[in-house]
Every structure is written in structure tokens, then in C-alpha cells.
Amino acid sequence: MENKTAKCPDFPTDLEYQSGFGNSLSSEAIAGALPQGQNNPLICPYGLYAEQISGTSFTAPRKLNLRSWLYRIKPSVTHEPFKPRVPGHGKLVSEFNQSNTTATPTQLRWKPVEIPDAPTDFIDGLYTVCGAGSSFLRHGYAIHMYTANKSMDDCAFCNADGDFLIVPQKGRLWITTECGRLQVSPGEVVVLPQGFRFAINLPDGPSRGYVAEIFGTHFQLPDLGPIGANGLAAPRDFLVPTAWFEQSSCPGYTVVQKFGGELFIARQDFCPFNVVAWHGNYVPYKYDLSKFCPYNTVLVDHGDPSINTVLTAPTDKPGVALLDFVIFPPRWLVAEHTFRPPYYHRNCMSEFMGLINGGYEAKADGFLPGGASLHSCMTPHGPDTKTYEATIALGNEAGPHRITDTMAFMFESCLMPRICPWALESPFMDPDYYQCWIGLRSHFTGEETKGQSRDLHNGHN
Ligand SMILES: O=C(O)Cc1cc(O)ccc1O
Ligand SMILES: [Fe+2]
Secondary structure (H helix, E strand, O other): OOOOOOOOOOOOOOEEEOOOOOOOOEOOOOOOOOOOOOOOOOOHHHOEEEEEOOOOOOOOOOOOOOOOEEEEEOOOOOOOOOOOOOOOOOOOEEOOOOOOOOOOOEEEOOHHHHOOOOOOOOOOEEEEEEEEEOOOEEEEEEEEEEEEEOOOOEEEEEEEEEEEEEEEEOOEEEEEEOOOOEEEEEEEEEHHHHHHHEEEEOOOEEEEEEEEEOOOOOOOOOHHHHHOOOOOOOOHEEEEEEEOOOEEEEEEEEEEEEEOOOEEEEEEEEEEOOEEEEEEEEOOEEEEOOOOOOOOOOOOOOOOOHHHEEEEEEOOOOOOOEEEEEOOOOEEOOOOOOOOOOOOOOOOEEEEEEEOOOOEOOOOOOOOOOEEEEEEEOEEEOOOOHHHHHHHHHHHHOOOOEEOEEEEEEEEEEOEEEEOOOOOOOOOOOOOOHHHOOOOOOOOOOOOHHHOOOOOOOOOO
């Protein structure tokens, strides 16, 4: 507990976390603050207010049901009426349609966006790149990026539209939430579920990253199938905050609420991080990607990228994701007589990719840390010409090879994205992206057949 006014205090280096994915957890910043035996005592310990936050409908099946109970100094409702934020934001979209976004099958790639000099916090530095569906209809997603250089001052953000999965690429995020504090570095990711209030401090100043927002569902760990009971992201490596609260009054504090892609503000005279104890399974959490335990080909062929799924947000159709978060971590490549980089392909799902550090195995140049690419549904893509030629030149004699110092990722969705105008018109968009494949030449050795079909199988055995 600290007794400071308004400004978010420095974070200790030894923040404590709880561990696990989907657990029922509890935490109290003052011993005895958590009611025992019931959620709603007439008078809560220390005179706290009891408040529930639900992440699923009350009647969602028990295995999907998410909610937490927060015991706080004042309830969230103690604020002045919501008003539209002026000036508005203008670059956040939560319902994608012909009036606000463009559909294109073209392969798109962006260079890393420069971080502005003008003071910009996480909220103002966030902009939508693409997405599909609608937060109003509780089905869809938005992919955002952010460039920022300044901590959020005397304000908290609350996203009524969906869950944020934030992938910082540059600069640490010190995040205060109603459940406690999280320190998130590039190489780690953090999930801030729908409705939680949070404030982001930027201890390193210039910061950049990616955000996947999902509407109407939440992230789960993927099933492991024949892999067995262990592997990929382990539940115990997901870290959840411990209770922490700010006690002093904060006159002029603002809650900024994203609701249907628009920003609203409400003033209050206290900081929303006033939760002394909590329990439940609806919580913010972080995960260090270096903990991921990859499985892969040990003899031949290139495995599908789903083998590297960290988190998946499902649809109602089994195996069809609203949004998968997939990584391409350092690992050994050992496949024999195999083209080891990603195969050329067209996917019925749409693939947005980002690069946290290093290079990406399918692109010799042009895809840079902090940059992005989008290969939409059925749009052909694969390794660039340089990667193809270099791989072929190595031939069958390539021994075991360790891919090091790299972390690329993909947000993959069954819904076709529409692109925001500012992303298409961005000076950071690479208009020559297609050139990386144009040089792929024919290596065909079958000229002697002169285009006639060879009668390999005549169909009459
Ligand atoms: O397109 C990409 O680079 C992502 C990707 C990687 C891979 O190893 C297989 C398929 C795939 O879409
Ligand atoms: Fe792909």
C-alpha cells in the first residue's frame, strides 16, 4: 500500500505474481480483507464494497464461466456521467464495414512505424490496422498497433468492447489494473480482459507494439491432442497480479471507456485501483514467450503453424478460431530432404504477422522488428525469393540448424479483415512488397514433355 496522490507510483522490481491459467485465485493486500464463506456480506471486512465483474454471461457453462469479486474502497459506479471524449480519437474501429474500411486481397506489409516526438500515451497512440465483425454483435476482432512515449496521467482505460492481447515490441509496459500490477517487457505478452480498468506507464519512454482485440469470447489454451498433457504454453507460466491498492483521493481522475470503438470519459475523485482484495477466475495475466515449449518436425516436412499456438479464442465451430495467437520462436530445424522455411500457401484463414525481434525465417529482408504484414484469406504468400534461393542452394546436406534471436508472431482469424484507411495510406506501407516474390523463377525441368500430361496414373488400375 502506498499513500501517494494521483500519479502512478514507481513499480517495485520484485512484484509478486500468482501463477496458473483459468484458475480460481484470490489475493488480499491486507490480511483478512477477503470475505470468507460468502461473496456479499452485509458489511465487508474493513468496510469495503463488494463488486462483481463478469466476463461471461451469468449462465455460461461452468467450464467457460468467468467472473471475479472485487472488494474495494469505493465502488466503480461512483463517478459523474459518461460524456464523449473531446477531442475524439478517430482511429479506433470496433465495427468493420464498407463505410469505414476497405477489403483487399493484396499482400500488405508495413515498415516499423516511427514513435512520435509529441507526448503521446497508450490511449492516444493506439490505432486500428484491420479487423472484422462487430463489438456490438459480440463477434469479431480488431488488430491495433501503438506507438507511445508517455505514461497515462491521472486516467485509466477501460475497454467495454473486448479483451486486449498486447504484444509489446519496444519499451516495457508497467500496467496497473484493478487486480494489481504487472510489469511486461518485449518478449512477454499481456491479456487485459474486457471491462477491467488499467493504466499503462512507460518506464522506457518510446514504446511500440501490437494489440489483438477479440469481441465476444476469451482466450483459452489450445488443446494438445496427441502431443499429450504437456508442451507449448504451460498453465503455470501465466502470471496474474496480486492485490494492490491506491488509497488517497485523486481529484479530477478520469476513466476513459472504449465503447463501440468510441471513447467516453467519466470523472471521479478517486483512483479506480482501490481494490484491497479479490477472488475469481476473470483476471488480467501475462506470459513470457521464452517459456514456450515448441514441438516440431523431427524427420521430414514443415509442420503447420498451429503447432506453435500460444492462445486461441474460439468460435462455436470446433477447430475454427476467431483469433489464434501463434509464435515462431527460436528452435532447432532438423527436417531431412525438406524445404524447411514456411511452404508457399493460400490459407482460408487470414494471417496478420508482426516481428518482436530478429528476423523471420520466410523473409530475408523487408520484414522488420516493429513492422507488420497481412495475408488475407486465400491470398498467396510464402518465402521471398532470397529465402527460396538460399534454401535451395543449401540443398539436402543442410544439417541441424538452430534458429536464434528471433520472435515473430501471427494473429490468425477465420474472419476476413477489412483495412483501415490510415493503414492503407500510411507512409510506412511498403508499396513494393510484391517485388519480394516477383523474382521467383521457374526451376522446371520437365520441358521435354512439351506441356502434355504425362500418363503417370491412367486411372484404370
Ligand atoms: O505465412 C507465414 O509466414 C506464417 C506461416 C508459417 C508457417 O511455418 C507455415 C504457414 C504459415 O502461414
Ligand atoms: Fe501464411
